[in-house]
Structures are given as structure tokens and as C-alpha cells.
Amino acid sequence: MKIIMLGAPGAGKGTQAEKLAEKYSIPHISTGDIFRANIKNGTELGKKAKTYMNVGALVPDDLVVDLVVDRFKDPDCANGYVLDGFPRTIPQAEALDAALMEIGETVDFAINVEVPDEKIINRMSGRRTCVGCGATYHIKYNPTKVEGICDNCGEKLILRDDDMPETVKNRLSVYHAQTQPLIDFYNKKDILAVVDGTKDMDDVFNAIVNILGE
Ligand code: AMP
Numbered sequence: 001m002k003i004i005m006l007g008a009p010g011a012g013k014g015t016q017a018e019k020l021a022e023k024y025s026i027p028h029i030s031t032g033d034i035f036r037a038n039i040k041n042g043t044e045l046g047k048k049a050k051t052y053m054n055v056g057a058l059v060p061d062d063l064v065v066d067l068v069v070d071r072f073k074d075p076d077c078a079n080g081y082v083l084d085g086f087p088r089t090i091p092q093a094e095a096l097d098a099a100l101m102e103i104g105e106t107v108d109f110a111i112n113v114e115v116p117d118e119k120i121i122n123r124m125s126g127r128r129t130c131v132g133c134g135a136t137y138h139i140k141y142n143p144t145k146v147e148g149i150c151d152n153c154g155e156k157l158i159l160r161d162d163d164m165p166e167t168v169k170n171r172l173s174v175y176h177a178q179t180q181p182l183i184d185f186y187n188k189k190d191i192l193a194v195v196d197g198t199k200d201m202d203d204v205f206n207a208i209v210n211i212l213g214e
Pocket of ligand 1: 035052056061
């Protein structure tokens with residue numbers, strides 16, 4: 001099963017993608033996580049991506065597409081994947097379609113996790129990310145067992161530069177201008193489903209599973 005998670009930054013699509021990956025035994029591919037890992041490891045790609053990410057802009061399409069399409073060749077992608085944060089522009093969506101067409105495949109579902117902007121801003125300021133494994137939490141809605149410490153790996157949690165309030169506002173306007181058109185794009189292909197992302201995490205998850213099937 002090939003799933004695309006759509007939604008504004010902070011809509012909770014990463015959290016849902018992680019849970020879906022576990023349920024359906026498919027990998028969770030987050031381009032944001034891939035870039036953050038590259039930044040952490042000081043790679044050339046990381047250095048390039050950082051200049052865009054820190055101001056809430058999108059990394060140029062040509063730096064993203066090959067990276068994702070290459071990842072599909074890994075054996076764990078044989079039964080599909082859940083994409084989180086990709087595609088983020090129409091050219092990326094078209095590049096994804098073209099890459100899949102070459103191997104006779106298509107995307108099965110695009111799930112739009114809908115949350116109004118005001119709620120997003122509120123949520124992002126409480127979001128914390130693990131410096132070790134990249135897991136994300138929320139100080140109020142999804143807290144760790146021990147404050148400031150990752151449940152998965154025990155490393156400390158930080159407020160990411162790109163979750164700072166000014167950057168969040170930028171990311172939201174970038175989202176509306178460049179990513180929101182994808183909703184129409186996948187609606188026209190008849191594979192779009194919308195879920196209310198303001199509900200509890202478990203309710204959102206159940207709504208998505210209802211759409212995808214057990
Ligand atoms: P995320 O963790 O998905 O919110 O991504 C964090 C940041 O990484 C974004 O604000 C972008 O700067 C960059 N990024 C992640 N995925 C993409 C993508 N598909 N296209 C362009 N930039 C991306």
C-alpha cells in the first residue's frame with residue numbers, strides 16, 4: 001500500500017504516519033527526517049537543506065525528488081510505504097507519478113489531515129523533537145514519560161528551529177501557496193480522503209484506518 005500524508009506542518013501527519021507504518025508493516029518515509037539526519041551528520045545535502053529549512057522555506061525540488069525515488073529501491077519498500085512531507089509541490093507530485101509509472105505503479109491513497117491555521121500555531125509552539133532519533137512529542141497533547149527526555153532512545157528533546165513561531169508562520173504561508181494545491185491534484189485522481197486532524201490522536205488514527213481498511 002502506498003500512502004501519501006497531506007496536511008499543514010504541525011497537522012499531526014508525522015505522528016499518524018508513524019502509527020500507520022507500524023500497523024501496515026511498511027516504512028515511514030519522512031523527507032524532513034531525512035534532511036534533519038543529513039544536517040546532523042554534516043553532509044553536503046544537509047548543509048544545502050539547512051539554509052532553506054531554518055527560514056521555513058522549501059528545499060528545492062531537485063534536491064528532494066531523487067532522494068525519495070532512490071529510497072523506494074530499498075527492499076523494505078517492496079510492499080509500499082507511507083510518505084510524510086513528500087510530495088510538497090505539484091512538480092514533486094508529478095515527478096513521483098512519473099517515477100511510479102516507470103515501474104507500473106500508482107499511489108493508493110492521499111490522506112489530508114485537516115487542521116485550521118490557529119490550531120497549528122498553538123500546537124507547534126508545544127512540539128518537541130528528539131535530538132537522537134527524531135521522534136516528535138507535544139508538551140501537552142503527546143508528552144514523554146519523563147519531561148524533556150525521549151521515550152524511544154533517552155536523548156534530550158528540543159524545540160526545532162523550524163518550529164519557532166516566526167518560522168511556523170512562514171511555513172504555513174509556504175504550505176498554502178505550494179502544498180495545498182496537491183489536495184486538488186489528488187482529488188482529481190480520486191484517491192483523496194480527508195480526516196479531521198483536530199480530534200484526538202487515536203480518533204484521527206481510527207478514521208484513517210477506516211479509510212485504508214484493516
Ligand atoms: P517536515 O519535518 O516535513 O515539516 O519538514 C521540515 C522542513 O524540511 C520543511 O519546512 C522544508 O524546509 C524541508 N522539506 C521536507 N520535505 C520537503 C519536500 N518534500 N520538499 C521541500 N522541502 C522539504
